Amino acid sequence: MSIDLSRREFLKLATLSVASTAGACVPINSRTKDILEPQVLPPEDILPGDTTYYASTCRQCPAGCGIIVGTINGRAKKIEGNPAYPINRGKLCARGQAGLQDLYHPDRLRNAVKQSGGRGSRKFEALYWEDAIALLIQKLAGIDPVRVAFLGGKMPDHLYFLSSRWLEAMGAPPLVRFNLQSTLDGRITASKAAQSLFGSRQLPIYDIANAEVIFSFGANFLDTWQSPVAYSQQFGEFRQGQAGGRGFFVQFEPRLSSTAASADEWVPLRPGTDGLVALALGRIIVEKGLGHVGAFSQEEADLFRDVHVGELAEASQVQVEKLEQLALILASADRSLVIPGGYPAGQKNGFASYKAIQGLNLILRRIGQRGGVYLSQPSPIDTLPGAPAMDSFMEIMALIERMNSGEVEVLLIHGANPVYELPSAAGFVEAVNRVPFVVSFSSIVDETAVQSDLILPDHSYLETWGYQVASPGGDRPSVSSQQPVVQPLYDTRSTGNLILVLAEEQGGEVAEVLPWANELLFLEDASGGLFLSSLSPYNVKTAGDFWSAWRQYGGWWTRRELYQEPDVTGFFDQPLKAIEPSFEGESEEYPYHLYPYSGVALGDGSCAHLPWLQELPDPMTTACWQTWVEINPQTAHSIGVKDNEIVKVISPYGEITAVVVVYPGIRPDVIAVPFGQGHTDSGHYAANRGANPMQLLAAVSDEDSGELAWGATRVRVEPTGETHELARLESLEGEGRETIR
Numbered sequence: 142m143s144i145d146l147s148r149r150e151f152l153k154l155a156t157l158s159v160a161s162t163a164g165a166c167v168p169i170n171s172r173t174k175d176i177l178e179p180q181v182l183p184p185e186d187i188l189p190g191d192t193t194y195y196a197s198t199c200r201q202c203p204a205g206c207g208i209i210v211g212t213i214n215g216r217a218k219k220i221e222g223n224p225a226y227p228i229n230r231g232k233l234c235a236r237g238q239a240g241l242q243d244l245y246h247p248d249r250l251r252n253a254v255k256q257s258g259g260r261g262s263r264k265f266e267a268l269y270w271e272d273a274i275a276l277l278i279q280k281l282a283g284i285d286p287v288r289v290a291f292l293g294g295k296m297p298d299h300l301y302f303l304s305s306r307w308l309e310a311m312g313a314p315p316l317v318r319f320n321l322q323s324t325l326d327g328r329i330t331a332s333k334a335a336q337s338l339f340g341s342r343q344l345p346i347y348d349i350a351n352a353e354v355i356f357s358f359g360a361n362f363l364d365t366w367q368s369p370v371a372y373s374q375q376f377g378e379f380r381q382g383q384a385g386g387r388g389f390f391v392q393f394e395p396r397l398s399s400t401a402a403s404a405d406e407w408v409p410l411r412p413g414t415d416g417l418v419a420l421a422l423g424r425i426i427v428e429k430g431l432g433h434v435g436a437f438s439q440e441e442a443d444l445f446r447d448v449h450v451g452e453l454a455e456a457s458q459v460q461v462e463k464l465e466q467l468a469l470i471l472a473s474a475d476r477s478l479v480i481p482g483g484y485p486a487g488q489k490n491g492f493a494s495y496k497a498i499q500g501l502n503l504i505l506r507r508i509g510q511r512g513g514v515y516l517s518q519p520s521p522i523d524t525l526p527g528a529p530a531m532d533s534f535m536e537i538m539a540l541i542e543r544m545n546s547g548e549v550e551v552l553l554i555h556g557a558n559p560v561y562e563l564p565s566a567a568g569f570v571e572a573v574n575r576v577p578f579v580v581s582f583s584s585i586v587d588e589t590a591v592q593s594d595l596i597l598p599d600h601s602y603l604e605t606w607g608y609q610v611a612s613p614g615g616d617r618p619s620v621s622s623q624q625p626v627v628q629p630l631y632d633t634r635s636t637g638n639l640i641l642v643l644a645e646e647q648g649g650e651v652a653e654v655l656p657w658a659n660e661l662l663f664l665e666d667a668s669g670g671l672f673l674s675s676l677s678p679y680n681v682k683t684a685g686d687f688w689s690a691w692r693q694y695g696g697w698w699t700r701r702e703l704y705q706e707p708d709v710t711g712f713f714d715q716p717l718k719a720i721e722p723s724f725e726g727e728s729e730e731y732p733y734h735l736y737p738y739s740g741v742a743l744g745d746g747s748c749a750h751l752p753w754l755q756e757l758p759d760p761m762t763t764a765c766w767q768t769w770v771e772i773n774p775q776t777a778h779s780i781g782v783k784d785n786e787i788v789k790v791i792s793p794y795g796e797i798t799a800v801v802v803v804y805p806g807i808r809p810d811v812i813a814v815p816f817g818q819g820h821t822d823s824g825h826y827a828a829n830r831g832a833n834p835m836q837l838l839a840a841v842s843d844e845d846s847g848e849l850a851w852g853a854t855r856v857r858v859e860p861t862g863e864t865h866e867l868a869r870l871e872s873l874e875g876e877g878r879e880t881i882r
Contacts, residue, residue: 189214195626196223196695198609200602201236201243202744203295203323204228204368205609207695208237210626217241217603217627222370223695228615229370236744237370239753243601244630246750248824249584250598251631260574260592263822270634273597278646280551280578286312288550290540290576293318294557295747297607297623299664301528303640303655304555310644310651317540321562321745321816323531325738326367327486327495330846332530334481334495335516339707342530343517344613345499350378351512352478353386356422356471358393358415358498360482363400365739368613376403389470393418394484396736396771396813397806399760408467409808412734412852413722414457415485416494418464420719421457423501424448425468432472434506440713441504447716456721476512477505484736487852490720492845497717509706516705517614521697522670525620527610533847537563538840544572552576555599555636560588561746561820564838564849566794582636585750587823598633600625605635606660608668608696617703618676621696622668635660671697725839726793726855733776735792735856736813737834743817746833750824758870759815762802766868768831771804771813772858780858787863790814792856794839797832800865812858 192211199206199220207226211219220238224231253273258264268276281289291308293301293316305316323329332342339345349355349362349372362372379388392401393408393415401407410418424445427437454461471477481498485491499514507513520527537559543549545568552573559569573579573592581593590596599605607623637660644655657663665688671677672687676699679690691697724734742757742765743749758765770790772782782788786801790812799814807813818831841850866872 192218195624196622196693197603197626198297198607198621198623198695199233199237199240200295200297200623201240201748202365203320203326203328204370205611205621206233206237206370207621208233208240209695210603212626215627217244226621226695227617227619227698228368228611228621230374232370232374234370235742235757236748236754239748239751240603242751242753244603244627246585246824248586248750249601249631250586250596250633252633253595253597255595256593260579260594263586263591265596270632273595274639274642274646276595277580277597278643281643281647284550287314288548289313289553290543290549290551291316291553291555292540292557292559293555294320294562295322296528296556297602298526298528298609299607299660299667300555300637300640302526303637303660303663306654307640307644307651310654311647317536318528318531319534319537319557319559319562320531322365322739322747324534324849324851325365325483325487325745325816327481327483327491327848328367328530329533329848330486330491330495330843331481333846334492334499335707338496338499338711339516339709340711341516341707343519343705344530345707346515346517346613346615347372347478347480348512348515349375349478351476352379353388353476353512354471354474355379355388355390355478355480356393356467356501357391357400357404357480358419358482358494359484360480361394361398361400361739362480362482363403364398364741365744366400366482371615389474391467391470394482395734395808395811396738397761398738399741402761402806408459411456411458411808412736412811413485413488413490413724415481416490416497417453417719417721418457418459419479419494419497419501420445420448420717421450421453421464422468422471423497423504423717424450425465426472426501426504429468431469432505433475434504437504444500444504444712444717448719453719471501472505476507476510478502478507478512478514479505484852486843486846486848487850489723489841489843489850489853491843491848491850493718493720497719500712500717503709503712508709509704514707516707517612518618518703518705520610520620521618521674521676524667524670525608525610527612534842534849535847538567541567541569541572544576547575549576550578552579553582554580554589554593555582558583558587558589558747558823560592561823561833561835563835564794564840565836566838566840568840584633585824588821591822597636597639599636600629600633603627604629604633606637606664608664617699617701619696619698620671622664622691624692637663668697676700676703722853724853724855725841728855731792731855731857732810733856733858734811735790735834735837735852735854736807736811737816737838737851738813740815740817743815746817746820749817749820749827752826755826761806762804763870764802764867765870766830767865768797768799768814768818769802769867770799770858771802771807773807773809773811774803774805775809776812777801777803780860782858782860785864785866787861787865789859789861790837790856791859792837792839792854794854795836797834797836798861799832800867802867812856
């Protein structure tokens, strides 16, 4: 093999089984029938009690890390990072390791069900799969395909491909996708800005490991931003002096996150002014000729010609002297890197801010350079396409409008929980009630499944097939494979296989464009296009051997680094704009900026049903199992509240109650609330615990990107006079832990 591995890693990978529809094992160079061996009858070459390893892909967040799952006697026992996969290189976060609890969760649906008592009744009647599929086919056959809508979310790339091709063949509208974590990461803005600046929708990659100085504007890459496992490893290399020194790191954001706590300097910016500070830094660098890059071109200088440093310093509340000091630090290093994160993208001026921040990388000559900015590689072949970026909030609102106007008669929902993930002000619940027939593919009854008529539960990602094109990628083209590591525990069905069954039943052109009998055959066919690639990482002689290696190693990637260098011609269309931030809610009535954030443990709330993650304390407050509101000590004193007191957080669009954490690492004009809690369903570990800050947010977006402006809502805080002790790392008390005792 061409991949360099340690002896331990090689032995581990050498035992990676060629899994079938549920995990039978065969040697790497053999071809046998793909079958499922019952747990009581393990394969002949596997001894009882021995650990067998399977390579697959994590689906706990959009990053798609490579994993190895250890199984004993047909039971998954441990999930680790895949040491051969070039994105996460053997590492894995807590959410990835908690995937075992997703597989074995006691609240998983055991079979297809319909709500016999009507939507919202939570009264379910079990259905035979044949009857459930027949019911769906009947509903689809009785309507015009243009009245079918499919809302997707955190779905694997192969399912996006199959679903999109199915909808197109039927003549239905394209699949619409929304995922809250992707929105909090600013992926939509990043993709659209890349299209504008670089002529490509591929997400930028930031070479943190080889930088000398890093300025991050709200990119919490040590928390949950985009690909935190990969970026955390790179940050370790950055601190170890890969570029010749320890590395200097500055974090700009209103709240001290664990990323900011790891920085050499934290600059608590006024909310929404990230782009203004970036413009001021760029103007200072160009005007004073700072740095080692030589003379700036007239085009580069013109980017900042409308920038007035004094005005922007006043708007951002960062003094001119401080801006000049930061500009000198940034420009003096040979390898400086500036990263635009999710928080600036979550403002109504997010797109302009993103371009301004990326403009610093341009004038510092860091685009397409080591320690700089590259673009993610697309799929190496057309038969394994990567899914595009999620759709913008504007496009989600267009779908809601179609639902409200009666243009949608059948709504299919997979991998998304819009009742929970969208602002209440968006009106999704009201709109879905106007759709005659709603189908959910959720394996746990979540808030959106409760609003559906039929639930066709998908397998766990540890029980089914798939693939993922890494985005953001790494230093080479990469496609990870997903395979079953155990047989399905319950009578669930793969949604990909369901799409193929529906296509076969519908016949005609729909069946012709989806000719595969199941998704296993589709993946074997689709991945075969990589067999003859000269860049292949493994040395195989036949297509059968390639299919075995594809599963054993956990995917395909090139032997050597192949960075995609961006084209920078899109920068020079017009000077960069300084757009002042604006917020929903009058400052007199709502004096505080709301800063909702994605927590390290629960992320966007999609993992709240897992008790391991509920118990994982927040790294900055040590709190868990509840929703809290972080308030600066000065602000808490003015309001008259202390730790563990309950307050109301009120916006023009709703209110929530939360427990106070007096937190010095936040601006006095900002309060922070973590996402993750506030579920009314999603299993008994998540339900009726804490509050969902989405109830506070305005349903507004940045007009240039269409991104949800989740950081643009103002609130006020009112004491209730009640107290509630939070569960914390340093205390065994607090509500929540009784559910696991």
